Amino acid sequence: MPEPGFKDCGSRSDRTRRPEFRLGLVIRVPKMAQICFVVSLILQILRIGQLAAAATTAPTSDPEFTDSIENITVPAGRNVKLACSVKNLGSYKVAWMHFEQSAILTVHNHVITRNPRISVTHDKHRTWFLHISDVHQEDMGRYMCQINTVTAKTQFGYLHVVVPPNIDDSLSSSDAIVREGANVSLTCKATGSPPPSIRWKRDDGSKISISKNLVVSEWEGDTLEMARISRLDMGAYLCIASNGVPPTVSKRIKVSVDFPPMLWIPHQLVGAPLGYSVTLECHSEAHPTSLNYWTREDGHMIHDSEKHRAVTLPDKPSYKTHMQLTIHSLTKDDFGTYKCVAKNPRGETDGTIRLYISDPPSTSPSPVTTELSRKDWDSTAELNNSVYGNPSSLTIQNEKGAKVGSKFQSNLNEIDKSEQKSSDSDRKRNSKWPSDDNGGSGAELASSLALLYLGAAGLLAVR
Structure with a gap:
């Protein structure tokens, strides 16, 4: 004769579980959809040994629920307990079930499921607590508390499990290298409960160029598509996933744009x-x-x-x-x-x-002169080098590598003599110098401009 116990009842993983107590018969349920009937039948069987004693005692009120089961929202990984409060329980029994999974979890003091995270306690038979440790997302759903009266009494509570967002790297884009002018598509996939939303930002705070006519600060959606990318679009892009459950997570995707x-x-x-x-x-x-x-x-x-x-x-x-x-x-x-x-x-x-x-700056030490500051010399030098419409990046230093002093001295008469010494032979020797549009020497024009400038400065000094 086979050993009596529960069979074909509860979740698939629980079908071979045998409880620690025996009912004296074997129950086979052809369909898990009949879970309520099975639980009720089990609880009725548990009462067989109690009927004789009950017949000799004074009649009592039927048990009933004193409070509804509270709906609970809990983050994954936490511990939670559901409470089922009853009165006048007497010799009746209380059972807990996971309705969506069609699984019997506990009957009275006994744990039926094989799930090691499930346990049951009670407060002097008045409140029955179903404990779930390290809550998983699959624990979410309706939980039923049932009393094994002649017509079984049941009530439900809902456990909502929230899971913070997690970006799935295997389904998301990694760093990308593209040619300038190509189209780029970046993808970011995330899981969580509730399902997370995705938004895109540039790591340096710059705007995102979606197309020639569309530039945005942020972009929402799993996919970011950019048309005809340019070097200005090069950099790191952040895929940010959030669902109201902390923490918000992000993935950094670097986009490199190659060009000659x-x-x-x-x-x-x-x-x-x-x-x-x-x-x-x-x-x-x-x-x-x-x-x-x-x-x-x-x-x-x-x-x-x-x-x-x-x-x-x-x-x-x-x-x-x-x-x-x-x-x-x-x-x-x-x-x-x-x-x-x-x-x-x-x-x-x-x-x-x-x-x-080009001509060197004049550094005559004559005391009766008009002083020209380094700033003024720089302006004059710039005129000298800009005469052909091409400004120079000249950094003037002496032979020892030190910069020229802050002031230069020059005599108007000496400048005039210096200009007169610009002979044809000098121009031939420096024949590689570029000429202006009128065919004159750039140095001559610069010297003339310097002469005019210094003359004006001298007049101002006299005044």
């Missing part, structure tokens, strides 16, 4: 006196980061030495760099054409800078 190098030269024509030092400048944009270097007009690469000092400085945004070439103690051989070159896997480009000889 481009150069911008602020001063393509630079003048400097013999014996001085000068710095040439180029600004490059490239991604991936370009290889940057300087050459002479014959293609010979310039290396760092006592004569030359090449520096590449990072700029912002990260795809920009600032190239500088400093040439010390200029000689005639140093004048001519220089090239700044930038290369990366996407392409190569170069830019040309022409370095020519």
